[in-house]
Amino acid sequence: TTLLVIAVLFGLLGLAAVIAYVSWRQLADVAMTFHGYVALGLGIGLTILLWVGLMSLVFFSSRRGYDDEAGRD
Numbered sequence: 001t002t003l004l005v006i007a008v009l010f011g012l013l014g015l016a017a018v019i020a021y022v023s024w025r026q027l028a029d030v031a032m033t034f035h036g037y038v039a040l041g042l043g044i045g046l047t048i049l050l051w052v053g054l055m056s057l058v059f060f061s062s063r064r065g066y067d068d069e070a071g072r073d
Helices: 002-026 034-064
Strands: none
16 A cells, blocks of 8 residues: 555656646746736745744744643543
């Protein structure tokens, strides 16, 4: 079953790569405006801030021992 899961995940990764490549090729002639670059920058920045915030919560929870309490009956 582990090999099946790995094969399915690699298949999904390959499918995502093919979709990304086809999309990239189809959008090659599209010009991005200033507002597009601003939106792209804001999206990247907010995504990084969200990642930093969530990782901070993971480390905070781990150091305070909140993770140890979960799963105890």
